[in-house]
Amino acid sequence: MIRRLVLAAAFAIASPAAAQSWKIEPIPAPAENGAIPLDTGAVDGATAPESWFAQNGVRTVRNVQHATLTPVLPDPAKATGAAVIVAPGGGFLMLSMDNEGWSVARWLADRGIAAFVLKYRLTPTPADIPGFQRQLAALLAGAGKTGALLNPEITERPIADARAALALVRARSTLWHVDPRRVGLLGFSAGAITAVGLTLQATPESQPAFVAPIYGAMDSVVVPPGAPPMFAVLASNDPLFGNRGFGLIEAWQKARRPVEFHLYQKGGHGFGMGAPGTTSGAWKDAFVHWLDMDGFLKGKP
Numbered sequence: 262m263i264r265r266l267v268l269a270a271a272f273a274i275a276s277p278a279a280a281q282s283w284k285i286e287p288i289p290a291p292a293e294n295g296a297i298p299l300d301t302g303a304v305d306g307a308t309a310p311e312s313w314f315a316q317n318g319v320r321t322v323r324n325v326q327h328a329t330l331t332p333v334l335p336d337p338a339k340a341t342g343a344a345v346i347v348a349p350g351g352g353f354l355m356l357s358m359d360n361e362g363w364s365v366a367r368w369l370a371d372r373g374i375a376a377f378v379l380k381y382r383l384t385p386t387p388a389d390i391p392g393f394q395r396q397l398a399a400l401l402a403g404a405g406k407t408g409a410l411l412n413p414e415i416t417e418r419p420i421a422d423a424r425a426a427l428a429l430v431r432a433r434s435t436l437w438h439v440d441p442r443r444v445g446l447l448g449f450s451a452g453a454i455t456a457v458g459l460t461l462q463a464t465p466e467s468q469p470a471f472v473a474p475i476y477g478a479m480d481s482v483v484v485p486p487g488a489p490p491m492f493a494v495l496a497s498n499d500p501l502f503g504n505r506g507f508g509l510i511e512a513w514q515k516a517r518r519p520v521e522f523h524l525y526q527k528g529g530h531g532f533g534m535g536a537p538g539t540t541s542g543a544w545k546d547a548f549v550h551w552l553d554m555d556g557f558l559k560g561k562p
Contacts, residue, residue, distance in 0.1 A: 284316070284317075285314045285315075285316055285390050285393075285394070286314055286315045286316075287312065287313070287314050287390065288313050288314060288315050288320065289313065290311070290312075290313050290322075291313065291320060293329065293331055293380075294331075295331055295332055296329040296330070296331045296380070297329060297330050297331070297332070297429070298327060298328070298329055299327075299328040299329060299330055299422055299425045299426060299429065300425070301327075301328050301382070301418075301421050301422050301425050302327075303326050303327060303382075304325075304326045304382050304383070304384075304385060304418065306385065307324065307326050307385040308385070308388075309324045309385060309386065309387060309388035310324060310326075310388065311323070311324045311325055311326060311327075312324055312388070314390070318359075319357060319359045319360050320358050320359045321351065321355050321356065321357055321358060321359075322355060322356050322358055322380065323351075323354060323355040323356075323383060323386050323393065324383065324385060324386055324388075325356065325380055325381065325382050325383045326382060327382070328379070328380060328381050328382050328418075328422035328425070328426075329379075329380045330346070330377050330378070330379055330380075330426045330429060330430075331363075331366075331377065331378045331380070332375070332376075332377050332437060333363070333366035333367055333369070333370045333375075333376040333377070333378065334370060334375050334376075334437060334438075335369075335370040335371070335372070335373045335374060335375060336373075337438060339372075339373040340373050340375065340438050340439075341373040341374060341557075341558040341559075341560075342438070342439055342440040342443055342558075342560060343373075343374045343375070343439070343440065343443045343444075343445075343552060343557045343558050344374065344375040344376070344377065344430055344434075344437070344439040344440075344443065344444040344445070345366075345369055345374055345375070345376050345377070345444075345445055345446070345447050345473075346376075346377045346379055346423065346426050346427060346430065346444070346445070346446050346447070346469075347361075347362055347365050347366050347369075347376055347377065347378050347379065347447050347448070347452075348379045348381065348419070348423060348446065348447070348448035348449070348452030348453075348455050348456055349361035349362040349378070349379075349380075349448075349449055349452050350448070350449040350450025350451040350452045350453065350476075350531070351383075351450070351451055352450070352451050353383055353384050353415050353416075353419065353451050354383060354384055354386055354397060355383065355386075356380060356381070356383065357449070357531070357533070358378070358380070360531070360533035360534070361449040361450075361452065361531075361533050362378045362380075363378060364533070364534055365447070365533070365534065365545075366378050368534065368545060369549075372549055373558070374549070374552070374558070375430075375437055375438070375439045377426060377430055379422060379423060379426050379452075381418065381419040381422035381423065381452075381455065382418040382419065382422055383418075383419075384415055416454065416455065416458055419451070419452075419455040419458075420455055420458045420459045420462065422455075423446060423455050423456065423459045424459055424463075424467050427444060427446070427459075427467060427469060428467065430444050431444055440560070442470060443470050443557050444469060444470055445469045445470045445471035445472060445473065445489070445557070446459065446460070446469045446471075446472050446473065447472075447473040447475065447548075448473070448474055448475065448477065449475045449476065449477075449531075449533065450475075450476055450477060450530065450531065452475075452477075453474030453475055453476065453477025453478070454474075454477055454478055456469075456472050456473070456474055456477075457472060457474050457477060457478075457482070457509070460472045460485075460488060460489060461482055461483070461484075461485060461488075463485070465487070468487070468488075468489060469489055470489055470557065471489045471490045471491070471492065471552070471555070471557065472489055472490075472491050472492075473491070473492040473493070473494075473548060474491070474493050474494075474509070475493075475494045475544065476494060476495050476496065476499055476501075476502065476528075476530055476531070476532070477493070477495075477502070477509075478502055478505075478509070479495065479502050479505055479506060479507050479508055479509045479510065480505070480508050480509060481508030481509065481511065481512050482508070482509060482512050483512070484512050484513055484515075484516035484518060488513070488516060488518045489518075490518065490519035490520070490521075490555055491509075491510075491513050491518070491519070491520045491521070492520075492521050492547075492548055492551050492552075493509065493510060493520065493521070493522045493523070494522075494523045494525070494541075494544045494548075495522075495523075495524055495525070496524075496525045496526070496527060496528030496529055496530070496532065496536075496539075496541055497524055497525065497526050497527070498526070498527050498528065498529055499528070499529060499530045500529065500530055501530050502530070507522070510522045519555065521547075521551050523543075523544055523547055525539065525540050525541045525543075525544070526539070526540065527539040527540070527541065528540075528541030
């Protein structure tokens with residue numbers, strides 16, 4: 262199951278031709294104030310340093326060798342006690358930190374929900390940008406034939422990082438004014454695969470309170486007993502997952518676990534906070550209403 266999801270996630274990035282034509286502008290690493298090392302280890306065999314670039318103005322990072330977690334906390338007067346770990350996407354080769362990380366975390370914090378942006382470890386890429394583009398294009402063109410994406414280490418590292426992030430938030434719940442019983446995962450694309458992957462592998466102690474895959478893979482899964490409530494989002498015209506059925510949702514239903522699913526007519530893949538001119542941005546308010554309906558926003562820390 263996880264292997265199929267990894268293979269699919271890589272194709273969410275771009276076509277091979279598009280990958281080679283991207284205009285990528287190297288940028289200095291931004292200040293990541295408050296970022297906490299997760300101490301989950303380094304990426305074996307990685308040689309290129311972590312580097313940042315802008316693609317259409319969106320700050321993106323690749324070659325992440327050490328995972329971090331950055332708290333974005335609400336005003337204590339508005340804190341609900343709920344917490345969300347936000348996992349950006351990028352095909353496990355990069356992380357869209359603006360579009361699917363910091364902006365989402367700030368939006369949640371403004372509504373009284375403590376947010377924590379997870380910068381998880383990635384598959385190594387060449388240090389130079391042309392080499393990165395060539396690797397990405399080759400990967401997209403040949404992944405289905407070579408099986409390069411079927412290495413379980415591609416998901417093992419991000420899932421381990423998500424597990425460590427969840428444990429850290431719960432361990433420091435008093436410091437951050439959150440209820441350890443109300444900490445969940447929200448992920449985009451590859452981050453959604455990470456969130457669902459952790460949920461499927463979790464022990465009772467490491468199970469998130471809820472899981473929210475945003476335009477993640479919809480493949481059917483074996484749902485473990487006591488799986489948490491799920492909030493899922495997809496655009497009907499998603500070029501990757503829009504026409505592959507809704508096995509993930511059906512599996513949660515058959516297991517009689519709570520699930521809410523929003524399918525938007527337009528939005529494509531990677532719309533983050535919402536694609537202009539579409540209704541896809543409505544997912545954010547729906548997510549908060551869903552958290553409230555299921556009791557995750559009730560009470561104080």
